[in-house]
Amino acid sequence: MASAAAPSPKANMGAPAPRYDARLKVTGEARYPADVAVANPAFAVLVTSSIAKGRIERLDLDQARAVPGVLDILTYENTGELKPAKFGQGSSTSIQDLGPDIFQDGQIIAVVLADTFEAATEAAQSVKATYAAQAPSATFGSQGLNSEDAAKVSQQHEHLPEAGDAETAIGGADVTIDGHYGTPTQHHNPIELFATTCEWTADRLTVYEPSQFVYGLRNGVAQRLGIAPEKVRVASHYVGGAFGSKGTMTPRTAMIALAAKRLNRPVKLVATRDQGFTIATYRAETRHHIRLGARRDGKLVGYAHEGWEISSRSDPYVVAGVEDSAQLYAFGAVKTKVNVVHADRNTPGYMRSPPVVPYIFALESAMDEMAEKLGMDPIEFRRVNDTMTSPIENKPYSSRSLMACYDRAAEAFGWKRRNRLPGSMRDGEWLVGYGCATAVYPTHIGPAAARVRLMPNGDVRVQIAAHEIGNGVYTVLGQMAAERLGVGLSSVKVEVGDTRLPPAPVAGGSNTTASSCSAVLKTCDAIRAKLFHASVTANDGPLAGRNVEELTLTDGKVAASDGTGENLADVFKRLGMSTIEEYSEFVPDGLEPDAVADLYAGKLTMTGGPHGKKVMYAMGAELVEVHVHSQTCEIRVPRIVGAFAAGRLMNTRTVHSQYMGGMIWGISSALHEATEIDTRYARYVNDNLADYMVPVNADVKDVQVILVPEVDHDVNPAGVKGLGELANVGTAAAVANAVYHATGKRIHQLPIRIEKLL
Ligand code: MOS
Numbered sequence: 001m002a003s004a005a006a007p008s009p010k011a012n013m014g015a016p017a018p019r020y021d022a023r024l025k026v027t028g029e030a031r032y033p034a035d036v037a038v039a040n041p042a043f044a045v046l047v048t049s050s051i052a053k054g055r056i057e058r059l060d061l062d063q064a065r066a067v068p069g070v071l072d073i074l075t076y077e078n079t080g081e082l083k084p085a086k087f088g089q090g091s092s093t094s095i096q097d098l099g100p101d102i103f104q105d106g107q108i109i110a111v112v113l114a115d116t117f118e119a120a121t122e123a124a125q126s127v128k129a130t131y132a133a134q135a136p137s138a139t140f141g142s143q144g145l146n147s148e149d150a151a152k153v154s155q156q157h158e159h160l161p162e163a164g165d166a167e168t169a170i171g172g173a174d175v176t177i178d179g180h181y182g183t184p185t186q187h188h189n190p191i192e193l194f195a196t197t198c199e200w201t202a203d204r205l206t207v208y209e210p211s212q213f214v215y216g217l218r219n220g221v222a223q224r225l226g227i228a229p230e231k232v233r234v235a236s237h238y239v240g241g242a243f244g245s246k247g248t249m250t251p252r253t254a255m256i257a258l259a260a261k262r263l264n265r266p267v268k269l270v271a272t273r274d275q276g277f278t279i280a281t282y283r284a285e286t287r288h289h290i291r292l293g294a295r296r297d298g299k300l301v302g303y304a305h306e307g308w309e310i311s312s313r314s315d316p317y318v319v320a321g322v323e324d325s326a327q328l329y330a331f332g333a334v335k336t337k338v339n340v341v342h343a344d345r346n347t348p349g350y351m352r353s354p355p356v357v358p359y360i361f362a363l364e365s366a367m368d369e370m371a372e373k374l375g376m377d378p379i380e381f382r383r384v385n386d387t388m389t390s391p392i393e394n395k396p397y398s399s400r401s402l403m404a405c406y407d408r409a410a411e412a413f414g415w416k417r418r419n420r421l422p423g424s425m426r427d428g429e430w431l432v433g434y435g436c437a438t439a440v441y442p443t444h445i446g447p448a449a450a451r452v453r454l455m456p457n458g459d460v461r462v463q464i465a466a467h468e469i470g471n472g473v474y475t476v477l478g479q480m481a482a483e484r485l486g487v488g489l490s491s492v493k494v495e496v497g498d499t500r501l502p503p504a505p506v507a508g509g510s511n512t513t514a515s516s517c518s519a520v521l522k523t524c525d526a527i528r529a530k531l532f533h534a535s536v537t538a539n540d541g542p543l544a545g546r547n548v549e550e551l552t553l554t555d556g557k558v559a560a561s562d563g564t565g566e567n568l569a570d571v572f573k574r575l576g577m578s579t580i581e582e583y584s585e586f587v588p589d590g591l592e593p594d595a596v597a598d599l600y601a602g603k604l605t606m607t608g609g610p611h612g613k614k615v616m617y618a619m620g621a622e623l624v625e626v627h628v629h630s631q632t633c634e635i636r637v638p639r640i641v642g643a644f645a646a647g648r649l650m651n652t653r654t655v656h657s658q659y660m661g662g663m664i665w666g667i668s669s670a671l672h673e674a675t676e677i678d679t680r681y682a683r684y685v686n687d688n689l690a691d692y693m694v695p696v697n698a699d700v701k702d703v704q705v706i707l708v709p710e711v712d713h714d715v716n717p718a719g720v721k722g723l724g725e726l727a728n729v730g731t732a733a734a735v736a737n738a739v740y741h742a743t744g745k746r747i748h749q750l751p752i753r754i755e756k757l758l
Pocket of ligand 1: 244509510725
């Protein structure tokens with residue numbers, strides 16, 4: 001039945017099937033990696049550094065070793081056999097050693113192993129480290145940072161977008177905007193902590209760890225241990241939140257594997273919440289300088305965007321969101337530059353919508369300022385600069401429904417009630433503001449392989465090492481197989497998240513549904529072809545001599561257009577088979593044929609977004625109402641409306657959930673979230689869920705999601721654009737623009753808190 005959470009499908013949308021794993025999750029039957037029972041485990045507790053820069057001079061382990069039940073303590077003195085893994089090739093950081101050199105606060109310096117978690121905890125607290133500490137550089141404005149041009153140090157971002165002569169265009173423009181923007185450090189904080197359990201059976205290792213890329217983790221761990229990848233299995237059947245934090249290998253995994261080997265006993269680690277802030281990745285703090293030039297009639301003529309992103313001392317992690325922002329409108333000339341700013345911090349990493357969240361906040365804030373300066377409605381300003389051709393290399397869009405999204409959202413929101421004058425709308429003591437911004441996310445696509453089995457009774461099994469991170473992958477893969485093989489969803493068993501299965505890409509870049517569904521579609525079609533061939537080439541039987549083109553597979557029958565059909569069981573008999581099982585590999589256009597072989601080796605190549613012959617993006621429009629109290633400056637978001645188009649939608653329920661969650665996270669990003677840093681020590685202060693601010697129910701009122709139909713035959717065989725990371729893009733700018741509209745104050749630095757408005 002349709003409800004707000006399960007919208008009725010419109011054109012090119014799949015049914016809102018309830019989640020395949022819903023019952024398992026609510027009944028506690030779903031086993032997350034830390035839930036997997038292993039025999040006689042030892043427990044690991046991490047010790048992390050209390051300085052950000054310097055060297056361990058002495059480690060005193062006597063007191064720790066004396067705690068009853070302590071079995072072993074790993075330190076830099078006994079972990080030399082671990083081999084380094086290169087940053088950027090599946091490893092989250094090059095800060096992998098337990099010392100003696102310290103590059104970040106909270107670097108792992110010891111792993112204490114004991115018979116019980118309590119003993120390990122007590123012993124970990126008894127490890128005494130003496131350091132030679134140096135003053136660290138924490139963040140923008142700190143002494144001792146070093147900055148590099150991203151194009152020179154990050155292979156991935158060698159060619160940043162450029163078109164025409166932006167300096168001249170902006171210099172000669174009728175109207176210009178010149179602004180500086182900033183976004184804070186944020187941490188993913190998935191509710192499931194960073195856990196790893198390792199178990200050896202002879203020379204074979206099994207790793208139970210929540211992962212967004214099991215093949216990447218398998219190969220990374222094998223490399224660090226110096227063993228063949230075939231000896232390692234990674235199992236991650238459910239992931240309790242990730243948002244990018246579980247996409248790359250972090251240093252802990254190889255340490256726990258080594259500990260289990262030394263003890264000849266399974267070892268289990270569940271790192272604490274505060275350790276999660278430093279032993280994994282986070283969203284980097286950013287700064288932006290944007291200049292826009294436009295003609296009087298609103299046509300943009302130039303866009304210049306320079307970004308600065310904080311990274312660790314050792315690694316050039318950078319998101320370079322100009323690669324996407326530069327495609328967004330008919331800018332005319334474009335000039336971009338990105339700088340990596342090295343500080344004494346842990347290496348940042350992917351966090352939901354990594355490139356676009358900070359860069360689109362800056363651009364969409366500047367767009368609002370430009371609209372105002374031009375005296376134009378901000379939606380109309382975007383319409384004037386809407387385009388089906390990217391300003392970079394003039395590539396066509398595969399499809400683009402941005403203005404359809406704005407129109408649908410504006411109507412539902414009642415945008416026309418907006419009085420353009422800032423500070424002009426009120427509700428009692430509250431100032432009312434309406435703001436809008438664009439959401440955009442590149443459609444990525446990667447290679448994937450799948451195995452599918454069909455039985456004569458219509459039972460189906462789908463196997464693919466995709467990842468269930470809350471994205472609904474069990475459900476949508478099941479739906480794809482059910483549709484292609486003509487059975488009910490309840491007949492389909494789906495297996496994911498295990499290196500025993502054929503490989504799929506990282507559950508990142510919102511590519512999962514597109515890539516994995518394309519692989520499952522291809523594999524199911526191979527089964528259909530076998531069945532159809534058997535039916536038409538038979539000497540007898542109802543479909544003998546028919547053309548396969550006119551056949552379909554529905555309700556357990558191969559059927560022709562005139563209704564003539566043959567039961568599956570009969571077709572299987574004809575084939576002399578009890579089961580049909582197919583394996584196939586899907587390689588998207590633009591990738592090398594050996595892309596799947598690379599995937600088996602843990603190496604992922606992806607295409608799409610700005611990279612193909614056409615540019616591919618999912619888009620949306622977000623309209624927000626804010627109330628700002630006239631005396632206290634308290635900020636409220638009574639409602640938000642988002643309309644989105646992302647090609648074929650596999651399941652309107654899971655899509656609705658992704659969009660709603662995304663917009664709520666966007667509100668969080670706008671008003672609440674920031675990791676606070678004590679700059680003296682380059683240390684995170686609010687490294688717990690009590691002090692790390694996120695919105696609660698009272699902060700989120702009316703969230704309306706509109707699904708705008710869109711058909712795109714270019715993106716991939718499934719016609720699916722990635723959307724998991726679409727809806728939290730642009731929200732922060734929409735809120736900031738609404739705050740301006742309410743108060744007349746532009747806040748360029750997130751989060752927008754009361755003190756910034758006072
Ligand atoms: Mo997502 S941050 O691309 O895992």
